[in-house]
Amino acid sequence: MTRIQTVLNALSTQPKTASELMAALGSSEAAVLGILETLERGGYVQQAVPPAAAGCGHCNLKSLCRVADADPQELKLHLYRLTTRGAAQLLVTT
Amino acid sequence: MLTIPTLNAVPPRDARERVVLVLGNPNVGKTTLINALAGTNMTVGNWSGVTVEKREAKVYFAGKAIHLTDLPGAYSLSPNTPEELITRTALLEAAPDLILNVLDAGNLERNLYLTLQALEFGLPMVIALNLMDEAADKGMTVNAAALSQAIGIPVIPMVASSGRGVKDLLRFMAEPPAPTQTRPTYPLALESAAHQLEAAAQAFEKLLPHTRRYVALNLLEGDASLRSKLTITGHGALVAQSDGLTQALASTNLEPLLELAEVRYSEANRIARLAIPSFEHRRTLTERIDRWALHPYLGIPLFLLSMLLVFRLTFSVGAPFVNFIGGPLQETLSGWAAALLQPLPSVFGALVNGALIPGVGTVLAFVPTLLILYLAMSFLEDSGYMARAAFLMDRTMRSVGLDGKAFIPMILGFGCNVPAVYATRTLENPKARLITTMILPFMSCSARLPVYVIFSAALFGSAGSTVVWAMYVLGTSVALLFAAVLSTRIKGVQDIPGVLELPPYRLPSASVMWKHGVNRTRSFVRRAGTTIATTVAVVWLTLSIPVSTGQGFATVAPRDSLFGEISSALAPVFAPAGFDTWQATGALIPAFVAKEVAISTLGQIYLGEQASSPAPLTALEGLTRLGNGLLEALRGAGASLLEVFAPPSLNADPSSERGNPLTAALSKAFSPAAGLAYLVFVLLYTPCIATVGAIANEQGRRIAWITVGYQLLTAWLLAVLTFQIFRHLL
Ligand SMILES: Nc1nc2c(ncn2[C@@H]2O[C@H](COP(=O)(O)OP(=O)(O)OP(=O)(O)O)[C@@H](O)[C@H]2O)c(=O)[nH]1
Ligand SMILES: [Mg+2]
Numbered sequence A: 001m002t003r004i005q006t007v008l009n010a011l012s013t014q015p016k017t018a019s020e021l022m023a024a025l026g027s028s029e030a031a032v033l034g035i036l037e038t039l040e041r042g043g044y045v046q047q048a049v050p051p052a053a054a055g056c057g058h059c060n061l062k063s064l065c066r067v068a069d070a071d072p073q074e075l076k077l078h079l080y081r082l083t084t085r086g087a088a089q090l091l092v093t094t
Numbered sequence B: 001m002l003t004i005p006t007l008n009a010v011p012p013r014d015a016r017e018r019v020v021l022v023l024g025n026p027n028v029g030k031t032t033l034i035n036a037l038a039g040t041n042m043t044v045g046n047w048s049g050v051t052v053e054k055r056e057a058k059v060y061f062a063g064k065a066i067h068l069t070d071l072p073g074a075y076s077l078s079p080n081t082p083e084e085l086i087t088r089t090a091l092l093e094a095a096p097d098l099i100l101n102v103l104d105a106g107n108l109e110r111n112l113y114l115t116l117q118a119l120e121f122g123l124p125m126v127i128a129l130n131l132m133d134e135a136a137d138k139g140m141t142v143n144a145a146a147l148s149q150a151i152g153i154p155v156i157p158m159v160a161s162s163g164r165g166v167k168d169l170l171r172f173m174a175e176p177p178a179p180t181q182t183r184p185t186y187p188l189a190l191e192s193a194a195h196q197l198e199a200a201a202q203a204f205e206k207l208l209p210h211t212r213r214y215v216a217l218n219l220l221e222g223d224a225s226l227r228s229k230l231t232i233t234g235h236g237a238l239v240a241q242s243d244g245l246t247q248a249l250a251s252t253n254l255e256p257l258l259e260l261a262e263v264r265y266s267e268a269n270r271i272a273r274l275a276i277p278s279f280e281h282r283r284t285l286t287e288r289i290d291r292w293a294l295h296p297y298l299g300i301p302l303f304l305l306s307m308l309l310v311f312r313l314t315f316s317v318g319a320p321f322v323n324f325i326g327g328p329l330q331e332t333l334s335g336w337a338a339a340l341l342q343p344l345p346s347v348f349g350a351l352v353n354g355a356l357i358p359g360v361g362t363v364l365a366f367v368p369t370l371l372i373l374y375l376a377m378s379f380l381e382d383s384g385y386m387a388r389a390a391f392l393m394d395r396t397m398r399s400v401g402l403d404g405k406a407f408i409p410m411i412l413g414f415g416c417n418v419p420a421v422y423a424t425r426t427l428e429n430p431k432a433r434l435i436t437t438m439i440l441p442f443m444s445c446s447a448r449l450p451v452y453v454i455f456s457a458a459l460f461g462s463a464g465s466t467v468v469w470a471m472y473v474l475g476t477s478v479a480l481l482f483a484a485v486l487s488t489r490i491k492g493v494q495d496i497p498g499v500l501e502l503p504p505y506r507l508p509s510a511s512v513m514w515k516h517g518v519n520r521t522r523s524f525v526r527r528a529g530t531t532i533a534t535t536v537a538v539v540w541l542t543l544s545i546p547v548s549t550g551q552g553f554a555t556v557a558p559r560d561s562l563f564g565e566i567s568s569a570l571a572p573v574f575a576p577a578g579f580d581t582w583q584a585t586g587a588l589i590p591a592f593v594a595k596e597v598a599i600s601t602l603g604q605i606y607l608g609e610q611a612s613s614p615a616p617l618t619a620l621e622g623l624t625r626l627g628n629g630l631l632e633a634l635r636g637a638g639a640s641l642l643e644v645f646a647p648p649s650l651n652a653d654p655s656s657e658r659g660n661p662l663t664a665a666l667s668k669a670f671s672p673a674a675g676l677a678y679l680v681f682v683l684l685y686t687p688c689i690a691t692v693g694a695i696a697n698e699q700g701r702r703i704a705w706i707t708v709g710y711q712l713l714t715a716w717l718l719a720v721l722t723f724q725i726f727r728h729l730l
Helices: A003-013 A018-025 A027-040 A084-093 B029-038 B082-091 B105-121 B130-135 B144-151 B166-174 B188-201 B209-221 B226-230 B236-250 B256-275 B285-295 B299-341 B346-364 B367-382 B385-399 B404-413 B417-426 B430-442 B449-460 B461-489 B511-545 B561-577 B581-589 B599-611 B619-643 B660-668 B672-684 B689-699 B701-729
Strands: A046-047 A079-082 B016-024 B055-061 B064-070 B098-104 B124-129 B155-157
Touching: A003 A018, A003 A027, A003 A046, A003 A084, A003 B256, A018 B166, A027 A046, A027 B256, A027 B404, A079 A084, A079 B209, B016 B029, B016 B082, B016 B105, B016 B166, B029 B055, B029 B064, B029 B166, B055 B367, B055 B385, B055 B619, B055 B689, B064 B124, B082 B209, B082 B599, B098 B105, B098 B166, B105 B124, B105 B130, B105 B144, B105 B209, B105 B256, B105 B599, B124 B144, B124 B166, B124 B285, B144 B155, B144 B256, B155 B166, B155 B430, B188 B209, B188 B236, B209 B226, B209 B236, B209 B256, B209 B299, B209 B449, B226 B236, B236 B449, B299 B346, B299 B449, B299 B461, B299 B619, B299 B660, B346 B449, B346 B511, B346 B599, B367 B385, B367 B449, B367 B511, B404 B417, B404 B430, B404 B461, B417 B430, B417 B689, B430 B461, B430 B689, B430 B701, B449 B599, B449 B660, B449 B672, B461 B511, B461 B672, B461 B701, B511 B561, B561 B581, B561 B672, B581 B599, B581 B672, B599 B660, B672 B701, B689 B701
Parallel strands: B016 B064, B016 B098, B098 B124, B124 B155
Antiparallel strands: A046 A079, B055 B064
16 A cells, blocks of 8 residues: 555544554654645645534543544644545545 | 746856755754854744745855855745745746755654655755754664765755754855756656656746756646746646646546655655664653553553542542531521521521522532542543543453443543433444443443532541542443443444544643633533522422421421421331431432432431521621631642542541531431442432433433333442441441
């Protein structure tokens, strides 16, 4: 599997952060972030919605929940998920 | 808006001058390096984006005037930010004599992406391998020679901030090396499309020769800013041609953006590995903590210990406030209410002072306790530790036929069972969902905490917090035990093992913790004002209705009321469990509505009579009493902070048992063994109405009734067992 496929594949189950993808790619966190940003630019992945917008409120689960795993003060989650384009790309290549 | 400069022709250059573009990711020390070389004093800073515009400095070496152009930091030459746009424009405008690419040695893989893109210009290039000191601190030995060999250009290791290695760059600036032939190679179809575009670009003389390949590749990649720039500068035909080529590639399932990224990122990874062969992996903080937190044998004991500390903190810091609210505050409010209600019929006084204040007040006395608990839990959750708890439980959960993911609703159940029941929806497997739902109500929700706290304070002295903690452990153990039993009884597919992801640890911000703590506590307060107050009123009503004739409404002795009669009839059921008084049994009945009602009802029964005729208080008397009480509570809370880490002792310390009126009443009414059995029963019996509703909603009424039934039975059996064991021990 290519590196891009590995990323798309890993994100197909649930949103992940760069640090969670490190092991699968054997890359540094910063390098993974670079890949994710490139994929984001191409519209293949997007950042998950901040918890405030997702309505998680003060849910007990937020530290476990992949969608809400972020500082609510911060606008971006650094948690990436596949877009429909990304999912379609994954289908094409596998 | 950014003004897009036109592509100028190269101005003629003096042979004694050299133009050097300093290119690199943000915050890698480009400006520091220029300052060190040219003795300038341009602004540097430890964050990205310090330099936001092109800046120049001049240095003389070997008879050459070297113009150093400091560019804003860029991760790539496919611009995402205005700064990256400025940097890209500088590269397109004129061919420098040298590209000086500054790299962060400790972050090579990411930095190399830009290097590989810059190589497409085919210009002379040198790498300044900066931040060597920080890389060494991270435990990396970066091999500059290997890097140089892999890319085919000179690499100078340096520490720009201390000037080390900086001067070695000067000779390359004066005499730039020949451009390298090394370039990433892309899939054939992409290369040939790029060649066609490069050839077409030759017709546009404003496009400088060194930019052709870059322009071709970035057009194929779909670089929006480049497209619009080229379109408005009269290169529309080139853009149109690239669109045609991209479409042709797409029809063969080839996405140029992905192909280019794939090659560059895997090249960057490969080269980084060559340059850092002995990447001695220094453990990150998260890994170091996890070595203990996720230890196969110590992990669970450590988790239990940390929960014990949480409960000790909650218990000892909260207790003085419970006493204050349940004691001086309630007495003062009753006194004031008595003064206010004097002109009204006595039944109002009875309702307010005999029911609402002791009932609702007893529950509200736990607001500080819950706030502390929620703050502590929020700390554990936000820091990432709770995710570890679920991870640790994975093995245990598997042994009972579930997986770690099912532990997540269970942790949620510590807060409130209702959302926990709904959270089972995240489990894909229907069997796992059913089992988890059925065992969830055993998880001790926060409504049960007030019951534990007040009984523990009344009966177990300094071991109180351990008793509270033991209730949580017991609830979880019973839940797991039933999961094991149910998973052999209920048919269904085995779960596909779910993977739990562990977030890195971080120190939660105080404001976020505070917000979460207050939000959860608020919903408890809201319940006290609605559900609890209503239940208290209903209980008061049944306590006021006489059964035998000859006694009047609201003047009847509690034992002879409707409530007292029903409770007395049921009480013998609990004789083997040691709490067969009508008061104890009676409190369990309305607690079906919400478990903290057990406490409000006990408050009504034990305190209602004496409190219904308090001496009226003046405003001043009340305030003095409140002030003194609050002061004592604060002093007590401060002192008890120290007790959190002291070893628990099972002997109740009578001196510390100042307590509030309810704890005093309970310590007379219950023996320790009976009290413990009572807590076990409250922990395990029938879930509250809201939870039953949620279960019926998710799994149907049948399952809801089964759950109610088997929990009632379990609770009774274990309460009896507890009493029989501990009557001899305590
Ligand atoms: N330890 C260490 N620190 C360095 C070194 N070089 C630069 N720094 C520090 O790194 C930080 C960033 O330096 P800058 O020169 O502002 O980085 P820059 O690349 O110009 O950053 P931008 O303009 O934002 O792109 C500053 O705090 C420097 O003091 C080095 O070799 N070692
Ligand atoms: Mg700078």
